[in-house]
Amino acid sequence: MSRTTRSWAGTLVLLSLLIIGAIALGGCSGQPAAAPAAEPTTVTQAATAVPPTEVPPTNTTVPPTQPPAPSPTLAPTDTPAPEPTATATEAPVAAPVVIDSTNCITCHTSEETLQKLAVEEEPAESLSEGEG
């Protein structure tokens, strides 16, 4: 092998390694790499909620594209409450409670059981006189 040929071969091997490395870094998926998570930002505390000197709660972080959460207020507003709409986010309705009546049916459909248990009422002596 001549010196020139060896030099070309070395260059090819180096290029191949670079390509393989690039593919490996790209995940072989053809999809774009995940964007880095947005830096969380803290909502500016509303003046009516807490004093400005107080440390904001950490659980009020929202993505930068979302509008800030409305500040809580104790005063009534004129804004009408939104009409309830049936959406996928609506809380599921509790399933109706089914009261088991198996025992009732078991006894009350059994002539034998009823004949054993049913008690004839003593007819009360009527003080009434004449046709009713």
Add this chain to the structure above:
Amino acid sequence: MPPLEAWQKVFVSQGKFVDSDPHAKTTTCIQCHGGVSGADTMEEAHKGVVSDPTQDQESVGKLCGACHAEIAAAQVKSLHYDSHGYDTIVSQRLGDAPESHQAWEAAQANHCSSCHTTCGQCHVSQPTSVGGGLVSGHQFKATQAFTRTCTGCHGSRVNAEYTGQNEGIPADVHWSEGGMPCFKCHTGDALHGMTAADGAANGKTERYDGKPLPSCLDCHPNAEPGKGEIQQHNIHGGKLACQVCHSVENKSCYSCHVQTSDDGTPFFKIEPSVMTFKIGLNPKQSEDRPWEYVTLRHVPIDPDNFAFYGEDVLANFDALPTWKYATPHNIQRNTPQTKTCDSCHGNADLFLSEGDLKPYEIEANKGLIPTALPPKIGQ
């Protein structure tokens, strides 16, 4: 009413109810009747059980009304649901004093308020007032046998007349010839009090309030004067109620006195009934009931009916007659009245007169006694 043994009264049919009745598919025993699910003893299982869950207005709306809203809404205002029909009549005779009204309220609570029916006591069981008991294994029936429901309450007078149980008096032709049960004439709408426009509650204050329901003309339209070929209908039809010619002796009652025993048990004492046939002037003459002459029967009122509850309770006794507009249930095509013209014309025995009245009721009935009898015709 056929007697039922204790076990028969509560027997539920697997085939007729549990497996096939739509009501068994839509609710459970406990949802309607209460009680305790999964109990180990009969006593515990029956805690809080209500045998007839349609006894109060709220339950009727919640249970029956869930599917039968219009019927349930009308039924609780109907004459069948409570005793407001009695109240309409008796309260007219009460005195002005508050004690008079208080006495009637006490008497009504003891003796009258239990006389009503519920959804269940017509469609599922026999009426409670005659011992109750499931009729067909708890199967809900739109119409039960009238002998297990209607005649439980309307037995001693209407049933006896209709089915011919009064000695020597024939049964009503609609029964003896037609075999017609009550429901053939008395429709569901009428029984539920739904005869106002569009099936709304009719608001009847007593049985003969408003138009006749049913009316004979509903099935016999040609009997209306001028619409048929029967001469007597064309001559008399506008002046005489149908029953004047086509009913026979029926039951009159006298003096039902009510009181309670020392332990508070209500009871009554009534004089023996009398079979009568009396024609008189129409005490309810109106556009709806225009006839001049109607049949009358004596109702068991007298000035001392409620004397146990107070003095002079019926201070306004003369406000209503003691012989009442009547529609006897013993209709015949041919009766003693239809034999000849003079069966009625000039026949004083058929018409109410002072001779039929006790001294204390003469004033109350003055408006019913014809001033002159229809003259004899000689035929």
